Amino acid sequence: MDKHSAEYYDGIQERLYTAVIADVMDELGYVRQVMSYEIRPLFDDAKIVGRAATMLAAEVYELPAKPFDLVMQLLDELVPGEVVCCTQQGSTRAATWGELLSTHTRARGGRGTVLDGLTRDSWGIIDIRYPVFARGLTPADSKGRIDVMAIRVPIEMGGVLVHDGDLIVADYDGVLAVPQAIEDEVIAKALEKVSGENVVREILAAGASIRQVFKDYGIL
Amino acid sequence: MDKHSAEYYDGIQERLYTAVIADVMDELGYVRQVMSYEIRPLFDDAKIVGRAATMLAAEVYELPAKPFDLVMQLLDELVPGEVVCCTQQGSTRAATWGELLSTHTRARGGRGTVLDGLTRDSWGIIDIRYPVFARGLTPADSKGRIDVMAIRVPIEMGGVLVHDGDLIVADYDGVLAVPQAIEDEVIAKALEKVSGENVVREILAAGASIRQVFKDYGIL
Amino acid sequence: MDKHSAEYYDGIQERLYTAVIADVMDELGYVRQVMSYEIRPLFDDAKIVGRAATMLAAEVYELPAKPFDLVMQLLDELVPGEVVCCTQQGSTRAATWGELLSTHTRARGGRGTVLDGLTRDSWGIIDIRYPVFARGLTPADSKGRIDVMAIRVPIEMGGVLVHDGDLIVADYDGVLAVPQAIEDEVIAKALEKVSGENVVREILAAGASIRQVFKDYGIL
Amino acid sequence: MDKHSAEYYDGIQERLYTAVIADVMDELGYVRQVMSYEIRPLFDDAKIVGRAATMLAAEVYELPAKPFDLVMQLLDELVPGEVVCCTQQGSTRAATWGELLSTHTRARGGRGTVLDGLTRDSWGIIDIRYPVFARGLTPADSKGRIDVMAIRVPIEMGGVLVHDGDLIVADYDGVLAVPQAIEDEVIAKALEKVSGENVVREILAAGASIRQVFKDYGIL
């Protein structure tokens, strides 16, 4: 299947979830791929599967010569299936995302936004069910407070090193990044693991010993 | 219109929201008016517009001679249209707000409560849909832990200097304070800005270039 | 009534709430029984009343000889009416709780889980309405990151010292622990106090002076 | 001996140190008497033994009607042998202590100052070897930023509840408070314990097994 198609991303979104993907990456030795638990969805059933389009933002204290220049470049050149990923490097002075950017990104085939930072215009975004994951909300605009300094570079988000093009998966449990080098293996193994868990769940619901189940299935 | 009437506050609540008001204050050079993103509504559709009635609370380690004395003074003398604003100065040992105070304040025409601190009795407050914005919840009462030391004085809430009488606006995006000296100008300009954003939203939803839209309308 | 029966716990859950229990403990001088406001329910109407079954977890950096050994021992020997209480000692690298453990615990008569730490598998847990209180969510598994080092020992959770067997009460306001030595007295006095608050609420809703009400009833 | 005399305080300062006093209080069940490790001496050999004279400070955002009023009252009425103890309740916006206050306090027989907050005028204070323990230094004055709201009340300093009149002991290891009710017992037992440690030190320096020494002497 075309790994840049909506079908591919939708398939993962319907059949997998972050916890099982995180487990498979652990087994492969990729143990630092889950972002901080402080990055949360804007609404409860928000989910994202897509490819990272990265932005590095920094605080500024005067209006840049060309405000929003790199954001606009990234968004106008966004490839369908991408997920806007932006770090504010710890700053919570302002929001780097909002409703108009969400409307535009959806129109261009973007699948969501993950921020190690803040968003605003929550009502508008929730209204169109555009999935945003962030540290929080603020009415404060980024203009003159925070500006994007580089795009399509490696960034750190919630403790995870994210490269442009990484597969981003986000649901109510949290957000993680799958490096492209291991993507095929991770997806394949995660699909297998999901089946196993369904079996164990039924056995435990019937009151079985957890020690026995772990011994028999190796799953907890 | 009478700037202390329910009609005035309701009008703002229906037609404006925090993000557009924050933008207008930014343009006027008032760039520190938005409180920390950690102050959140107790229920999702809570909204407040009204005038700050301020309280400064501090930790105590023995029961004061007259516990709750200043809180009771502020609440019994509350003017309809006011919003109780209280800072616990970083302390999260206890809640300075609860259900009975909410019931009383609503009966007296108060429009809500903003706490740089904690509240309790969440079920009772949510039940009557009284809007409270706070850092969080706790069952712990303030008696013998935190007491109000001064009322109607300037206080800092979530990084914002709030004066008694400031216009407080709060919605799902967050909380901000509009100083009275600029209130008329801010409200007028915010009403204008809202119209402009509606136009841009439609253009972007149709797939336009974000760079072109920003060039044409100066809005992002 | 049998203080280890479901009827006993259900009775408390229906008639009392954390704020009134916290007040009564304050009056008795037990002023450090309410956990940090950062420990929150996984879904809004989650409630827990039951007896603490404690676990102390610590970070690890290699797979232990017998992973999950003590967790499995605690869970397989769990007594109906118990509440799994686990501290991760400040670590947020991984979740020590999840859906399969929830399914098992419910099957064995456990009444919920409180974590000074993180959980995962949120959708599965919410689906079966198993009440979990935690600092947050993460897809990251505890295997090779965090392991239980001791069970049935005193632990600190959100600033509260919790002994195995303490009565745990949790609702939307937060979580607290009632030491067994004062349990009977606390429950009796809390039931009395609830009646008094109902009276005051009606008087205040009618617009009475809060100072007068506090003078008459001593409740705020 | 007169427990409010310089001889009494000097005797403790010469023969005891904070670690041994903390150990004795632990044995008596007083396990929350040592302040946070972030409260440090202004110069390396600063030491304090004396009685707490407490002040509770809070942030202010306009000049109080009578600035410095309570500080001046406390200092002008200071009893020889007292130690000024002030909490800024987490605020680090300004210093509540400085050189002129140090000069005055020394002239009045004060034995030092402990701040859960900041000091300034470090050079002047170090010059006269007046012992100050604090979270740090800042050039920013408290005027219009922080003001004392109450004196001679219980306060919390670095996690310890300090009552006016408590015995304060501070050295390079840190700061602690001895409640008056246990002061005689603590001092007597600490003097005994110091002798025991001297014996153990020599045995260990000679290369003995630490397990054997702990078995023989119960000291580590």
Add this chain to the structure above:
Amino acid sequence: MDKHSAEYYDGIQERLYTAVIADVMDELGYVRQVMSYEIRPLFDDAKIVGRAATMLAAEVYELPAKPFDLVMQLLDELVPGEVVCCTQQGSTRAATWGELLSTHTRARGGRGTVLDGLTRDSWGIIDIRYPVFARGLTPADSKGRIDVMAIRVPIEMGGVLVHDGDLIVADYDGVLAVPQAIEDEVIAKALEKVSGENVVREILAAGASIRQVFKDYGIL
């Protein structure tokens, strides 16, 4: 006197100190000019007076095309009398300063370095008595971790907005920035204030009432 000469800066360094300058700026309404107390000198008698040459650094996760390019530009073009001022925007992953940069800056007439960040090569820097103020030390180099993204722009350091060209004054009490617009007035008034304090110190050392002295001189 030439306000860009070593004589001018040395004169201020000998006759003034940060606390008195901070007081004068407070009186003029400039109340946010003192940096966080966590920015400390590398050795005890380090002092700096000079003009800010600003750098904005950000985290990077791959080696930039031209590493160190902007640092080298700033340093090779440094004007005698300047103070290198760099913010790492909260990152403590690496040091943006070290011994070789110190040696170079001194050779070019630079008067010191202030970092809202970390330095390294402490022994070499202390050896040549080059004054550095920073949040701390680390052996970790900035190469591939942090890179300068802009020079000669406004930056925030320890909560203070610093413009290129601001007068920087740093001593054991801390660090502050004097905006050029008020520099003459601040220096003149600070020189006056220093004389007043000397008088008061002697009076207090003789045991005078602090209330009386404050009434007579208005200084505390």
Add this chain to the structure above:
Amino acid sequence: MDKHSAEYYDGIQERLYTAVIADVMDELGYVRQVMSYEIRPLFDDAKIVGRAATMLAAEVYELPAKPFDLVMQLLDELVPGEVVCCTQQGSTRAATWGELLSTHTRARGGRGTVLDGLTRDSWGIIDIRYPVFARGLTPADSKGRIDVMAIRVPIEMGGVLVHDGDLIVADYDGVLAVPQAIEDEVIAKALEKVSGENVVREILAAGASIRQVFKDYGIL
């Protein structure tokens, strides 16, 4: 040379320092080997080179059955040349190190102690010049507060994963761990790099362009 001899460790201590070793590890791709800048030496010229003997400590709330059991085992079996490395997992309630342990460790050939935690008995330790690196000091003993749960296991210290047997190097710049697998290569390359820096220092002190020097030598 015998890599477990005092000569070997002394040689490294005299000829190398942490910054140059950190640089060499960076070049080899080992970029997470430097501990947090908050772990500092107890006295200014403290230095350590030796092999990690690791301990994992956790908070406890009752006296363990065999208090200090694992610490005593580790210390009585300590191999000359080892460095005691202990993490308190974020807890700062008490000190896990002190003077008697220092005296014993020195007598057994230990080369120092690194704590992601606190020490006490500072005067005694400084007196014998036993090098300790820690987050800070406290008079509070670990007895009944913190106990060692495992020894000779991998632990995390200040963000670095430390294995038993790693080479620990600490000086005034900070603390780092060199994994044994790359130890020979790191030491060899660090010795080379030190020579290069001496040349560059002299050129820069003479006023050379930093851009030119970086171009010629690749060192900054």
